[in-house]
Amino acid sequence: MAVNGMTLFDKPDDYFGAEWRRQPGGGPLLINLIHDIDSLRHLVGEIESVRAFTSSATRGFPVEDTASVAIRFANGVLGSFVISDAAVSPWAWEYTSGQALYHPSQPGASLFIAGRAGALSVSDLYLWRHAAPGQHWQHPLVREHRPGDGSQTYVTQLEHFVAVIRREAAPLVSARDGLATLAATLAVEVAAREDRTVTLAEMLGGTRGT
Structure with missing residues (x-):
């Protein structure tokens, strides 16, 4: 029914010593949000349209440092999703998953998925549900921990990549998946810049079926 997520972290000042990181295209939309869009598509489904706001009020660079996005699947x-590379917080997959090589582990959640039968918080993987059919908002919820299998994300990705190169496995995602994720991320930038709803059909244009 609904999903809400956050990627909020504070990049150091010297990170922006590279000129391209201060220019459009070098901000958290294309560098960071694109990965969250990928995850949302995998977990929730294809994106139909987006609305968005961006801000560069913190640093004053031509590129955004903060964005909020409304998504229709x-x-x-x-x-909804909010992202900033100028905010101190523990709420980002890089922290909560404990999988990122260059970031501290901060146990907790940064993504929340709610449906008719229950809700799941990610990355801590707690499932919330009613204890019996017919219960509703006036009944307490049951919390169950559904831990992962202990695999390491980047190791697993690399192993699969090598297996694909050796033709021992078929790719788990296609080039069209990458195209759809890029289109959705670029749609966020267009929606914010033009202050309107942007559909994925508009962004993809004549690329479907080609």
Whole structure:
């Protein structure tokens, strides 16, 4: 029914010593949000359209440092996401997953998925549900921990990549998946810049079926 997520961290001042990181295209939309869009598409479904706001008020660079996004998925789910590379917080996959090589582990959640039968927080993987059918908002919820299998994300990705190169496995994602994620991320920038709803059909244009 709904999904809400956050990627909030504070990049150091010297990170922006490179000129391209201060220019459009070098901000958290294309560098960071694109990965969250990928995850949202995998977990929730294809994105139909987005609305967005961006701000560069903190640093004053031509590129954004903060953005908020409203998302409509093709299956009817509604979502929201906020991202900033100028905010101190523990709420980002890099922290909560404990998987990122160059970031401290901060146990908790940064993504929340709610449906008719229950809700899941990610990365801590707690499932919330009613204890019995027919219960509703006036009944307490049951919390269950559903831990992962202990695998390491980047190791698993690399192993799969090598297996694909050796033709021992088929790719788990296609080039079209990458295209859809890029289109959705670019749609966020267009929606913020033009202050309107932007559809994925508009962004993809004539690329479908080509």
